[in-house]
Amino acid sequence: MRTPAIVQITISVAMLAGCAKVSDLGAFRHAVATDSGQRGERLLQFAVEAEARGDTTGAIAFYRQAAAAPGGAIPANIRLGDAYARTDNHKDAIEAYRAALARDPNSGEALLGLGTMLIRTNDIDGGLAALGRAAPMVQTAIAYNRLGLAQLFGGRMPEALMSLERAAALAPDDLDIRTNLALATALDGRGERAIALVQEIGGSPKAEARHRRNLILVLGLVGRTVDARSTIAGEIHASEVQALLARAGAIRSIKDLKARAKALGTDLLGSHLTARSADIRR
Secondary structure (H helix, E strand, C coil), X not given: CCCCHHHHCCCCCCCCCXXXXXXXXXXXXXXXXXXXXXXXXXXXXXXXXXHHCCCHHHHHHHHHHHHHXXXXXXXXXXXXXXXXXXXXXXXXXXXXXXXXXXXXXXXXXXXXXXXXXXXXXCCHHHHHHHHHHHHHHHCCHHHHHHHHHHHHHCCCHHHHHHHHHHHHHHCCCCHHHHHHHHHHHHHCCCHHHHHHHHHHHHCCCCCCHHHHXXXXXXXXXXXXXXXXXXXXXXXXXXXXXXXXXHHHHHHHCCCCHHHHHHHHHHHHCCCCCCCCHHHHCX
16 A cells, blocks of 8 residues: 555565465465365465456455465465555454464565555564564565664664665666665664665656655755755755755754654555565565
8 A cells, every 4th residue: 555655665664474466376275285285275375366456355355265275374375464464454453463473484475465564563572583584585676675774763873784785786767666665774873875876766767756755865864955856856845845845954963863763664565564565575
């Protein structure tokens, strides 16, 4: 679900649960054992088809049945967690991911989904632990993006920047991730690097209004308000530019890094921290 630009820091710090596009879920139709577990496989397929029709309630019911069928517990619980995450049912999503991990403690997908949901429920330590295990297993840009954002919220800036740089290297064309990196870099006071990222992102033909709003925040965080008004705003109304710069100035005045990250928190908890299972396999 898309929110106003700032939130898109996909926490950009625009981060962050483990849900997938319906089209990608089909890959799991053959992930279940083919003995008596064929019933679980059929139920998974029914769930995928229900999601394709937009019937989330029906899909969840099928996923729950598939999770109880022989051979289907792990993939079904992961998909169930993804479905709950997409409906912002954090509690049941966490339970589903943990049920998958009870069967396979090393499931990278389940750890990624669990870590994302824990961060969304403000369990930073628990989320960091899960995401810290998931990212090296999954090895995707989204996984490292979410880990970096979690580390940022936990006040672990050096690790956060390393994870976000890793995410950007894995997906150099993902402007959401690069915007998150720019925000984190600005939050850490690394003005030159932040400005270089702003110029790169702002000059991309793929840059959208949400990116430009976040770039205004970046420039505000490093004190380049004139540049924000003159070169980045574009189609953004002057009153909105001023509001973004005022917010950036308030955050910039906070001395403690962890407190600054917390102040920017809601803006950072954007699309990448919401359930996007497809991103797990990107």
